Amino acid sequence: MTLPPRLAAAMAADRRAAALAQHPPPAELDYLADRIGPEATLAVVEQFGGTRIPIPRHPNQGSKLARAIGLAATQALSEWRGGEDVKIPLAKVWRIRLYRAEGCSYTEIARRLGMGESAVHKHLQLSGQTRPAQASLFD
Incomplete structure (x- = not known):
């Protein structure tokens, strides 16, 4: 289902505002x-x-x-x-966190910033914004 352009733009603006509130400029x-x-x-x-x-x-x-x-x-x-x-x-680290908070995928973030997906993952992992891929068997 495709959203009307105005509604999609309003939702994107809301996500951006929420992400900026969560991750203000460094x-x-x-x-x-x-x-x-x-x-x-x-x-x-x-x-x-x-x-x-x-x-x-x-x-x-x-x-x-x-x-x-x-x-x-x-x-x-x-x-x-x-x-x-x-x-x-x-300000790549800030932008990575911000874009992720907006719901962007690792691929989209990597493309926007001209870097590899693994670098995006590493930055998010260092900031504690990734989840483990799988729960430990012994936890």
């Missing part, structure tokens, strides 16, 4: 999250992670950053560091 992203919030921080990381991005002095709707996170969030960054380049981390 300390390395406080400089962004404190200014633009967790949703826009995730959008910046997804779009620009691993690069330096120029923060416009006078943002407008047409700027690459504004198209990714909206004009209000871009203006907040502009007030903070307009005219400068800001390094955006990849």
Whole structure:
């Protein structure tokens, strides 16, 4: 059964909000999250992670950053560091946990982050977010 597009989008937004509440941005992203919030921080990381991005002095709707996170969030960054380049981390561990909390499969997470499924499993295992594949015979 296929859901109507608006309902599917609303459900995805609810899953994202719940996942962000459960897994807020890590300390390395406080400089962004404190200014633009967790949703826009995730959008910046997804779009620009691993690069330096120029923060416009006078943002407008047409700027690459504004198209990714909206004009209000871009203006907040502009007030903070307009005219400068800001390094955006990849934040893979946070994104793995977040995407898993949203219900993404290991395969989907691996594809989104350009890594292997085993690396996704390892990160989740280290954070205690995996279940054992099978119960121990002697427990």
